[in-house]
Amino acid sequence: MIEAAVPTTMQKAVQMADDDAMIRRIKKHRYGACPQGTPGKKHAVSVTGSGIKCECPHGQKGRAACRHAKAVELVILRG
Numbered sequence: 001m002i003e004a005a006v007p008t009t010m011q012k013a014v015q016m017a018d019d020d021a022m023i024r025r026i027k028k029h030r031y032g033a034c035p036q037g038t039p040g041k042k043h044a045v046s047v048t049g050s051g052i053k054c055e056c057p058h059g060q061k062g063r064a065a066c067r068h069a070k071a072v073e074l075v076i077l078r079g
């Protein structure tokens, strides 16, 4: 597969947001995001006053939002 065909974080987030099985609402400000390819495993995503935080390794780095946080944001924006 050529590198240009690798989906971007945003494309992955859109795919996740479109799939009800990938993003599950647990509580009012808490969601569970299933990492692709590892069913049964879930990352907790928290909606806070300062943004959406995911506990996956990428999200813990505190840099750009990971695909889980972005997917949850899309789900919230869509209502």
Ligand SMILES: [Zn+2]
Residues within 6 Å of the ligand: 043, 054, 055, 056, 057, 058, 059, 066, 067, 068, 069
């Ligand atoms: Zn994440």
